[in-house]
Amino acid sequence: MATPAKKSSSTAKKPAAKKEAAAPKKTTAPKKPTAVKKATAAKKTVTAGDRYRMICERAYFIAEQDGFQPGQELRYWLQAEREIIGQVGH
Numbered sequence: 027m028a029t030p031a032k033k034s035s036s037t038a039k040k041p042a043a044k045k046e047a048a049a050p051k052k053t054t055a056p057k058k059p060t061a062v063k064k065a066t067a068a069k070k071t072v073t074a075g076d077r078y079r080m081i082c083e084r085a086y087f088i089a090e091q092d093g094f095q096p097g098q099e100l101r102y103w104l105q106a107e108r109e110i111i112g113q114v115g116h
Contacts, residue, residue, distance in 0.1 A: 072114045080114070081106045 072080075084106035085099075092098065 070114075077110060077114060080110045084110055 081103065085102045088105055089095075089098070089102045092102070
């Protein structure tokens with residue numbers, strides 16, 4: 027009886043592929059944002075309703091710090107209005 031021929035092993039090592047030298051990386055200065063982009067990025071639209079809620083909340087905290095003195099509601103509101111309008115504009 028004939029013995030089957032041995033198959034070559036599939037785990038035989040293949041010659042290593044040649045590595046190409048990496049191209050040198052170009053160094054560039056980081057890009058600076060333009061003034062136009064800064065101005066548009068800083069703008070945030072605040073609606074009248076948002077501004078009203080902000081004033082209400084600020085007036086409450088001003089009143090709380092003052093101990094909720096009776097008859098001072100208008101003063102609290104006007105102070106809050108000045109602060110919020112100063113921050114977000116009209």
